[in-house]
Amino acid sequence: MNLARLKGPGVFAAVAVLALVVAPLLLEPFRLGLLAKYLCFAIVALGIGLAWGQGGMLALGQGVFFGLGGYAMAMHLKLVDAQGDLPDFMVWSGVEQLPALWKPFANPVFALAMVVIGPMLIATVLGLLVFRQRVRGAYFAILTQALAAAFVILLVGQQGLTGGTNGLTNFFDLFGQDLAADSTQRGLYFAVAIATGLLYLGARQLVNSRFGRLLVAVRDGEDRVRFLGYDPARVKTVTFAISAGMAGLAGALFVPVVGIISPALLGVVPSLELVVAVAVGGRFALAGAILGAVVMGYAKTSFSEQFADGWLYLQGALFILVMTLAPKGILGLAASARDALARRRTARSGDPEPPPADAPGRRVMEEVA
Amino acid sequence: MSAMIEVRGLSVVFDGFRAIDGIDLTVEQGELRFLIGPNGAGKTTLIDVITGLTRPTTGEVVFDGRSLVGLREHQIVRLGVGRTFQTSVVFEELTVLENLDLAASFRQPLWSLARRRRGVSDAVAGALEITELGPLADRPAGVLSHGQRQWLEIGMLLTQGPKLLLLDEPVAGMSKDERERTGELMTSVARDHTVIVIEHDMEFLRRYASQVTVLHEGRVLIEGSVDQIRDDPRVQEVYLGRKPSDAVGKQS
Numbered sequence: 001m002n003l004a005r006l007k008g009p010g011v012f013a014a015v016a017v018l019a020l021v022v023a024p025l026l027l028e029p030f031r032l033g034l035l036a037k038y039l040c041f042a043i044v045a046l047g048i049g050l051a052w053g054q055g056g057m058l059a060l061g062q063g064v065f066f067g068l069g070g071y072a073m074a075m076h077l078k079l080v081d082a083q084g085d086l087p088d089f090m091v092w093s094g095v096e097q098l099p100a101l102w103k104p105f106a107n108p109v110f111a112l113a114m115v116v117i118g119p120m121l122i123a124t125v126l127g128l129l130v131f132r133q134r135v136r137g138a139y140f141a142i143l144t145q146a147l148a149a150a151f152v153i154l155l156v157g158q159q160g161l162t163g164g165t166n167g168l169t170n171f172f173d174l175f176g177q178d179l180a181a182d183s184t185q186r187g188l189y190f191a192v193a194i195a196t197g198l199l200y201l202g203a204r205q206l207v208n209s210r211f212g213r214l215l216v217a218v219r220d221g222e223d224r225v226r227f228l229g230y231d232p233a234r235v236k237t238v239t240f241a242i243s244a245g246m247a248g249l250a251g252a253l254f255v256p257v258v259g260i261i262s263p264a265l266l267g268v269v270p271s272l273e274l275v276v277a278v279a280v281g282g283r284f285a286l287a288g289a290i291l292g293a294v295v296m297g298y299a300k301t302s303f304s305e306q307f308a309d310g311w312l313y314l315q316g317a318l319f320i321l322v323m324t325l326a327p328k329g330i331l332g333l334a335a336s337a338r339d340a341l342a343r344r345r346t347a348r349s350g351d352p353e354p355p356p357a358d359a360p361g362r363r364v365m366e367e368v369a
Numbered sequence: 370m371s372a373m374i375e376v377r378g379l380s381v382v383f384d385g386f387r388a389i390d391g392i393d394l395t396v397e398q399g400e401l402r403f404l405i406g407p408n409g410a411g412k413t414t415l416i417d418v419i420t421g422l423t424r425p426t427t428g429e430v431v432f433d434g435r436s437l438v439g440l441r442e443h444q445i446v447r448l449g450v451g452r453t454f455q456t457s458v459v460f461e462e463l464t465v466l467e468n469l470d471l472a473a474s475f476r477q478p479l480w481s482l483a484r485r486r487r488g489v490s491d492a493v494a495g496a497l498e499i500t501e502l503g504p505l506a507d508r509p510a511g512v513l514s515h516g517q518r519q520w521l522e523i524g525m526l527l528t529q530g531p532k533l534l535l536l537d538e539p540v541a542g543m544s545k546d547e548r549e550r551t552g553e554l555m556t557s558v559a560r561d562h563t564v565i566v567i568e569h570d571m572e573f574l575r576r577y578a579s580q581v582t583v584l585h586e587g588r589v590l591i592e593g594s595v596d597q598i599r600d601d602p603r604v605q606e607v608y609l610g611r612k613p614s615d616a617v618g619k620q621s
């Protein structure tokens with residue numbers, strides 16, 4: 001079926017045109033900025049889709065890696081803005097000398113490398129410690145969540161080093177460009193959109209490779225995989241590290257797009273929100289993760305404008321609904337609807353029935369329980 | 370002949386319960402050995418110890434001149450010991466071909482797996498042929514029948530080129546036809562592998578076994594040919610005083 005094979009690339013191309021041509025033409029700068037923000041979240045979501053949807057690792061603390069990437073970028077921007085002096089917030093907190101931790105971040109290459117390497121390194125160490133001990137399922141989820149909570153406490157406590165609760169903000173210059181200029185923000189939007197597309201293609205390649213098959217095998221039968229001669233701990237660690245690297249990169253893009261990184265953006269709740277978004281979009285497909293992040297990001301903005309508190313409950317309710325009734329999320333529902341339509345059409349024309357879309361996995365419920 | 374696997378003075382204690390109570394067992398290279406015994410005799414536990422799933426309380430397991438005790442499961446597989454499980458486990462979301470391919474790729478470095486599979490390797494093609502699963506190669510393994518799953522598992526083992534295969538009740542729950550197919554498959558596998566098979570079914574035993582070890586309450590009761598085993602009064606007693614040909618035939 002050549003047509004079927006063209007469908008995936010066709011959809012991808014259509015979305016690319018939408019994102020790179022239509023959206024920049026139609027959306028005013030403020031709305032385009034919002035979309036850029038959602039796409040940053042979509043990159044984190046992509047990593048969650050990989051770790052959770054494909055690998056079965058319910059990572060509830062991706063905010064940590066998002067934060068590591070974000071702070072690395074923000075530290076660099078602050079140092080550039082300070083032009084050799086102390087960053088503004090340090091002066092206000094009474095810090096007199098640039099902390100040693102900050103110094104290397106003046107170098108753009110180091111800062112950009114740390115955006116990805118830092119999160120991947122920490123995820124690797126954590127993964128080796130945790131997956132070797134066969135910590136998994138809910139225990140892994142709780143552990144990552146605790147990590148997010150601890151990270152926030154650490155950030156808030158180190159006022160002079162991290163800007164505390166306020167985080168790092170007030171950036172003016174991005175690699176020689178005026179950050180406030182519409183053209184810079186537009187360029188940033190394109191950078192984020194292209195990064196999202198490339199990362200999606202890369203993740204897809206991985207999922208379709210033997211490694212991807214192995215990852216699914218680890219998700220569905222970790223113990224069995226051992227008896228095929230693989231070490232599941234390594235497979236999981238590599239995947240977790242990749243998802244952490246994505247979150248780090250997303251954080252680094254987020255900083256110039258939104259203009260701030262702070263503990264409130266990367267704690268337990270924001271981390272959870274992204275997992276919910278992935279579930280809503282459809283966690284078993286990478287596209288579902290991206291879709292979920294954009295839809296939920298948009299919904300959050302629209303809703304919070306009217307009633308901020310309601311959003312939290314609505315989100316929780318949505319999560320429960322999706323996990324119980326539509327474990328494959330929006331994408332799963334769309335596929336079922338399409339199949340139902342196709343069946344009705346063939347029933348009318350008298351053709352044999354096409355095979356139905358596979359039923360939502362029973363495993364889903366067990367995993368959550 | 371030299372010993373493929375040697376178990377010495379093995380015991381396994383679970384919370385004070387002796388599941389294995391001093392077993393010595395030697396299986397020679399190229400041998401097809403049957404392991405029988407009533408429920409709870411410790412057969413599966415013995416295989417669990419050999420494959421690293423369970424740590425022995427005391428004793429030694431030597432495979433091909435190397436001690437296995439303390440190695441992790443995947444390391445033991447890499448030395449050349451493959452096993453199947455009493456309830457077969459295949460990866461249901463992967464196709465039959467992908468299941469086999471995954472098994473066959475286990476010696477490749479992890480990073481090289483990031484490439485997409487192209488074509489079918491000789492090992493995989495061979496396994497598809499010997500298990501006769503070729504026509505189902507592109508179906509998800511979840512649609513296979515119970516018998517086909519066991520064959521797929523054996524096929525997965527074969528792609529890995531193991532020196533020793535441990536099969537835990539491969540014909541349990543199979544129809545008569547499936548048993549026959551499995552028996553043939555096993556016989557052909559045993560031609561160039563060392564195989565240990567756990568099996569209850571006496572009919573199956575009579576047709577395919579030569580050397581049999583009987584376990585009972587964690588010990589080796591007797592070792593010998595099928596006829597010797599069948600005529601041994603201790604074996605008859607273990608199987609509740611009934612003739613083993615009746616009792617052993619009953620499935621757990």
Ligand SMILES: Nc1ncnc2c1ncn2[C@@H]1O[C@H](COP(=O)(O)OP(=O)(O)OP(=O)(O)O)[C@@H](O)[C@H]1O
Pocket residue numbers: 383386388406407408409410411412413414415455621
């Ligand atoms: N992990 C465990 N913890 C506690 N007891 C166990 C454990 N594994 C096995 N046992 C016990 O050890 C004994 C031997 O079990 P094993 O599974 O080896 O028997 P078996 O010979 O394979 O029996 P079957 O024919 O039913 O498969 C049984 O009494 C079983 O309940």
Ligand SMILES: [Mg+2]
Pocket residue numbers: 412413414455537
């Ligand atoms: Mg058993």
